[in-house]
Amino acid sequence: MAISLRRKREAPRGRYTPNLWPVWIVAPVALIAAGALGWVIYHYAHDHFAQAAADQKPPKPVDINDVLKATVTALTLIGAVLAGLYAYRKQLLAEGDAHRADASQLAERYTTAAEQLGHDQAAVRLAGVYALARLADDWAEQRQVCIDVLCAYLRMPYEPDPTAPEHKVGEREVRQTIIRVIRDHLQEPDTPTAWCKHNFDFTSAVFDGGSFSTSHFLGTVAFVGATFSDGRVDFGGATFGGGTVTFAGATFSGGTVTFAGATFSGGTVAFLGATFSGGRVTFGRATFSGGTVAFVGATFSGGRVDFVGARFSGGTVNFFGARFSGGRVTFGGATFSGGWVDFGGATFSGGRVTFGRATFSGGTVAFVDATFSGGTVDFGGATFSGGRVTFGGARFSGGRVAFGGATFGGGTVIFGGATFGGGRVAFGRATFSGGTVIFGGATFSGGMVTFNSATFSGTSFDWGPVPVPAGA
Structure with a gap:
């Protein structure tokens, strides 16, 4: 019998219902335990009441x-x-059963949605997107797992050209829908279903459109190699x-990526080593009060990067070591009222960087330490009432730096x-009042450094000591 009882107590692993003792064993044991407990309590109570009765005067018998x-x-x-x-x-067991049932149902929904995403027909794939x-x-x-699956779909090989043999009918609509679904979940950070704090991996994905406008990015978003x-x-x-949004190693050969009106109060947007051979990236009217936008080591051989009307009151925009051969x-x-824009160590062999009317x-x-062998850096019409622009340690062997029509009422411009060895720095028609x-x-x-038609009513010029080679 001992062996039989032991076997009954050994519940199989993975079993959710408890393996209870038989009633014919539990009932006598419970009665014996209750009787023993009652006997202990009775004697304890009797001793207590007896002590209380004995302490009374005159002593009384125990009731x-x-x-x-x-x-x-x-x-x-x-x-x-x-x-x-x-x-x-019993309630815990019931809740556990309900939770397992819910988990099983959710797992089935996940399997179904994943199968739909792999379907040949675009309409079925669209249903899978919404289901996931x-x-x-x-x-x-x-x-996060569901988000990872949607991102993985965008990372899959994609041929946007409808005439190419690899092109899949309806694929662009499926991809645009995924982007739209992600954007819709990045609008309200405080809602229970918000995805703002989650991570998104679009590494090596191909983008031919899509909107993340008015989204809130509080996690890590990777467009590495996109x-x-x-x-x-x-x-x-x-x-x-x-959080961090990174476009490291991304290639911009066409189209437009716009951050117009975006707010950067923290975090990082990184274009490290990105290649701009065409298209446009715009930060027009964006506000930089903190955080970093980094183009470190980027290559500009074409296209355009636009900060028109942006407001810099803090933070950093970094072009350190970037190469400008075009674009x-x-x-x-x-407007620069604070913060830092850094072209240190950049190489300008072509193209144009302009701060016109800034x-x-x-x-x-x-x-600092930038190399100018071609191209143009233009401050035409800019107003300097404070702050600092420095070309310290820069090397000019070609190209042009122009301050034509600029107004100097304050601040500092440094060529120390x-x-x-070549090139030209021009202050034509500039106004120096401070x-x-x-x-x-x-x-x-x-x-050559020229001041043609410049107006001088102020401003301090520091020229010395200026090393000039013998015979110059």
């Missing part, structure tokens, strides 16, 4: 009825507690208050330590 009442009351209380524990355990998005809303524990060859990808009005980067009409009332724009322009420590072995 057996009081002892019995106390015993029954204690047993009733203990029974009530045990009944409550049993009910609580709804599942992500209902299944918070596995929400290709933008056509269409418009819209981050307009988006908020970057934290255009423009800060026209931008306002510098604070902050720094730095071309720069080397002029501030400082420093050439001290610059080396002139060629090139």
Whole structure:
């Protein structure tokens, strides 16, 4: 019998229902335990009442009825507690069953949605997109997994050209729908179904359109190695208050990527090593009060990067080590009241960087150790009432830096330590009513610095000591 009872107690692994003792064993054991407990309580109560009766004057006999009442009351209380524990355990088992049923149903929904995404017909794949998005809303524990599947679909090989043999009918609509679904879940960070704090991996994906406008990015979003060859990808009005969005190694050969009106109060947007051979990336009217936008090591051989009308009151825009052989980067009409724009170590062999009509009332724009062998950097019509623009240590062997029509009412422009072996720095029609322009420590072995038609009613010029090679 001992062996039989032991086998009955050994519940198979993975079994959810408890393996209970038989009633014919439990009932006698429970009665014996209750009787023993009642006996202990009775004697304890009898001793207590006997001590109380003996302490009275004159002493009184023990009232057996009081002892019995106390015993029954204690047993009733203990029974009530045990009944409550049993009910609580039963509720836990019921909730566990319900949770397992829900998990099983959610897993089935996931399997169905994944199968739909792999279907040959675009209409079925679209249904799979919406099914997976709804599942992500209902299944918070596995929400990131659902998001990863949608992102993985966008990372799959895609041929946007409808005349190509690899092109799949309806594929563009499916991909655009995925992007739209993601955007819809990035609008309200405080809602229970928001995806703002989750991560998105679009590594090596091909984009020919799609909108992330007015989204809130609080996690990590990766466009590493992505290709933008056509269409418009819209981050307009988006908020970057934290997290990282990276376009490292991305290729912009066509189309438009816009951050127009976006707010950068924290986090990082990185274009490290990106290649701009065509198309346009625009930050027009964006606000930079914190965070970093980095084009470190990027190559500009064509296309356009646009900061027209942007407001810089903090944060950093970094072009350190970038190579400009073509294309255009423009800060026209931008306002610099703080922050840092850094072209340190950049190479300008072609193309154009313009700050036309920009306002510098604070902050720094730095071309420290940059190389100018071609192309143009244009500050035409800019207003300098504060802040700092420095070309310290820059090398001019060609190209042009133009301050034509600029107004210097304050701030500092520095060419200290720069080397002029060619090229031209022109202040034609500039107005100098304040501030400082420093050439001290610059080396002139060629090139030209001109002030044609400039107006001088102020401004301090620091020219010395200026090393000039013998015979120059």
